[in-house]
Amino acid sequence: MNVAQPIEWTDKGVVMLDQRRLPGEVIRHTYADYRDVAAAIKDMVIRGAPAIGVAAAMGVALGVERSKARTLEELRAEFLSICQTIAGTRPTAVDLFWAVERMSRSFEQLAAANTPLDALRRAMVEEARAIHAEKKAIDEAIGCFGAELMPATGQVMTQCNAGALATAGIGTALGVIRVAVEQGHKLRVLVPETRPYLQGARLTAWELREGGIPLTLITDNMVGHFMKTGSVAAVVVGADRIAANGDTANKIGTYQIAVLAHEHGVPFYVAAPVSTFDLTISSGEQIPIEERSADEVTHLCGVRIAPDVTVANPAFDVTPARLVSAIICERGVARAPYVESLRRLAGSK
Numbered sequence: 384m385n386v387a388q389p390i391e392w393t394d395k396g397v398v399m400l401d402q403r404r405l406p407g408e409v410i411r412h413t414y415a416d417y418r419d420v421a422a423a424i425k426d427m428v429i430r431g432a433p434a435i436g437v438a439a440a441m442g443v444a445l446g447v448e449r450s451k452a453r454t455l456e457e458l459r460a461e462f463l464s465i466c467q468t469i470a471g472t473r474p475t476a477v478d479l480f481w482a483v484e485r486m487s488r489s490f491e492q493l494a495a496a497n498t499p500l501d502a503l504r505r506a507m508v509e510e511a512r513a514i515h516a517e518k519k520a521i522d523e524a525i526g527c528f529g530a531e532l533m534p535a536t537g538q539v540m541t542q543c544n545a546g547a548l549a550t551a552g553i554g555t556a557l558g559v560i561r562v563a564v565e566q567g568h569k570l571r572v573l574v575p576e577t578r579p580y581l582q583g584a585r586l587t588a589w590e591l592r593e594g595g596i597p598l599t600l601i602t603d604n605m606v607g608h609f610m611k612t613g614s615v616a617a618v619v620v621g622a623d624r625i626a627a628n629g630d631t632a633n634k635i636g637t638y639q640i641a642v643l644a645h646e647h648g649v650p651f652y653v654a655a656p657v658s659t660f661d662l663t664i665s666s667g668e669q670i671p672i673e674e675r676s677a678d679e680v681t682h683l684c685g686v687r688i689a690p691d692v693t694v695a696n697p698a699f700d701v702t703p704a705r706l707v708s709a710i711i712c713e714r715g716v717a718r719a720p721y722v723e724s725l726r727r728l729a730g731s732k
């Protein structure tokens with residue numbers, strides 16, 4: 384499947400497709416310093432929970448690879464500071480912390496085995512590349528499980544961008560749609576623009592058009608109308624963090640889509656890897672919600688569209704589990720009660 388590559392590891396450093404410039408320009412940046420990788424995550428050069436996880440792992444690996452430390456103790460001190468910098472970029476997507484934790488486990492295992500520093504540096508790079516490679520297989524599996532839930536024909540709504548740009552694979556929500564279309568489902572995707580950052584209009588519309596998947600772009604306030612007129616057969620969205628009870632944080636606007644889907648009897652599916660489960664928290668109330676800059680609301684493509692007033696800009700909202708018809712991950716499909724089904728899938732391999 385031919386999809387966009389948001390991130391790559393190269394000898395020169397971490398290469399990222401600049402998602403802030405899409406769809407107008409397709410440009411890439413090479414980062415040779417982990418602090419620049421952290422800034423790129425914060426500034427949305429790369430975004431989407433699983434892709435942020437890959438970027439975090441590569442950022443940590445880059446920091447270790449380029450470190451001038453000459454002893455394990457020096458390297459460990461630097462490593463902790465690298466992890467802290469990367470972990471401090473965006474608070475909601477748990478994949479970021481999952482990736483940092485996995486890199487930390489790997490570091491400590493290598494250290495415990497008295498691995499020489501050069502070999503340790505190489506192994507950390509390999510671990511980051513392994514995380515990247517795994518994402519591709521994970522998305523394919525999510526796509527296969529999810530395709531079975533897609534209608535044979537009709538319109539499917541999504542939110543934000545949960546495609547290749549967001550995962551470094553084929554996408555989670557868009558991966559489900561891609562696989563279904565490949566299997567012969569006749570689907571059209573209804574794409575809400577996803578204000579304020581316009582991931583729907585800029586990224587999902589671009590990705591679907593590049594992939595030859597039919598779509599209709601709508602503004603966010605048209606969702607109710609299309610639900611009511613019966614032209615939505617299903618909703619499938621990604622996730623940034625799923626609590627143990629199935630409450631799901633995703634891009635702002637997801638909750639209102641879920642409420643409308645419930646009102647109109649439309650199934651509402653969440654597609655996400657196990658790395659997006661956060662079983663350490665019992666409900667969505669404990670999910671930290673990132674508050675982003677007021678400029679994203681008062682400005683559109685750099686042009687002021689509102690006076691200088693008080694602005695709220697929560698980047699995510701939480702959809703309660705009771706509105707979620709199923710959660711599709713790489714190990715299968717979880718249904719309510721999620722406390723049991725998510726625990727079972729997280730524990731299985």
Ligand code: MRU
Nearest residue numbers: 430431432543545549621622634
């Ligand atoms: O702020 P973003 O663009 O990083 O938010 C992305 C989303 O909310 C996605 O829907 C989510 O991360 C899932 S991506 C497979």
